[in-house]
Amino acid sequence: MTETPLIRLSALTKVYGSGQAAFQALKGIDLTIQAGEFVAIMGPSGSGKSTTMNILGCLDTPSSGSYEFMDIHVQKLSRNQRALLRRHFLGFVFQGFNLLARTTALENVELPLIYRGEDAATRHGAARAALEQVGLKGWEHHTPAELSGGQQQRVAIARAIVTHPAVLLADEPTGNLDTKTSQEIMELITAFNREKGITVLMVTHEPDMAAYARRIIRFVDGHLESDSRKEEAA
């Protein structure tokens, strides 16, 4: 294994607050992730799994340590450069969907393409294709309020993958969904990982959902506790 890892964290820490009230959420994380992996990040509440996820997604900044993404030292980037990194390489799926309210599925999916400066025709085509891939053909003009939770999460997935990101970051993507819908969403995410080669990083506390991943990382109390790879079923 001599190829450059997609993501490399070394001695990463994160401290919230200061002085007496300071809380060390991450106490030195070392982690390497290769392109194309499907990684589930597990752990109890407050173990630092979401904090790690937010730092990996450039939504938050570490207190110390280094984060290299495709050999880029992310901690040296400016706010705008981190935004551009998100724009071009990352896609997000959240527990609460985080779609724009009163905005159609199509316009929600188009949004990242608008920031990329794509023209209207390209945007429409790509957004329709993405919605079709997540099984929402025919729902383009429905707003989030008119869609079920599972459908909303599918729109969110379509919005995340419409830019063909290198990494899909999913923070408890099935946390608000019932078991059957959760499985459908997981199968969708797995398919994007297997077929499109999109690296998936997923935070979850449900072992059933983590079972879809090929690598499971456990956090306890700001440390990495275990890192296990599942052998590919032949």
Place this chain on the structure above:
Amino acid sequence: MLWNTLLLALRAIRRNLMRSFLTILGIVIGVAAVITMVTLGNGATKSVSDQISSMGSNLLMLIPGQRFGPGGGGAPNFKFTDVEAIRNQISGAEWVAPVVNKGATAVYQANNWATVVTGTNNDYFPAGNWELAAGRTFNETEERAGKAVCIIGETVREKLFGGQSPVGSEIRIKQFSCEVIGLLKGKGQSAMGSDQDDTVMMPLRTVQRRLSGSQDINRLTVSVSNSASIDGVKNQLTLLMRERRNIGESEDDDFRVMDTRQIAETLTSTTKILTMLLGAVAAVSLLVGGIGIMNIMLVSVTERTREIGIRLAIGALEREVLLQFLIEAVVLSSIGGLIGIVLATGASLFLARLMSVPYLFDPGINLLSFVFSAAIGVLFGFFPARRAAGLNPIDALRHE
């Protein structure tokens, strides 16, 4: 980038129609109220000052007694010799007109109209800025002999003659018949609110003989020539009248010399105060509209903060988000301001006509209220967004 951001801003306005509508409404009400009130106030001031200048601004009025109005407290009226004395002895007096008023009903064929007959001389017309629309003024014979001729005002013409030309016709006043020799140009309402055109004018002697039955003169109107000082003429008049009326040095005047400039100043200052009052009321509605906008913007800040978080997470630059919010605020405020101006113009035109005051477009107040309300809209639309866009994306996303 600008084009795309404009698209995003317009989409945001469209999908939050209620919020956009309320924001616009706040601005519309504020702008429309201020412009309408100030425009009407200006119109009223203009109309009062017009009426005063139509009255003549260099007039002095002499009335018997110390009070303005009928009665006069038993002080003697003026005589025709007073008119001559003023003419001869006071060089600054340009026109000197005696005035005797008498209420009477004027009849022409089947029409009759209760009006006021004024007995005077030809000086009355230039002194009071009256012009003739048709016919002529009195000639010397008519004045000296007290002939039955009259010059009528526009209102009397309308009531008695309708569409016909009155000059040359005979109208009946009380028991005598009187030839209409002239028609005055309309002047409209006086500053005190009475109809100045509701008048019939006759030579002084005609009124004294046929209507009032005495040699008394109720009032003298003196116009001061432009080269003379009003106060100087006023003092000379006072001295002359004290002498003629045999008032001892220790006694008070039993007549009064009034300056129309004083009346004018009092009246215009009243309407100016009124305009300021209206403006203040309107400013309050602008403020209330502004607070409405502020409320809507602040109430929606939680939702908008999350929206900003979403936009940042999917790769929007901080400046793109800010530009979008700025465009939204500017577009909404401008639309609101423009609707407000259009509405105010319509309302002012309508109300000005209803109140019969002139409509004066005041660019200053239009600009001021537009800029003020736009500033409120931009301030409260943009600055909460600026704070949100400066957060870490994850904090904006988690904003409760």
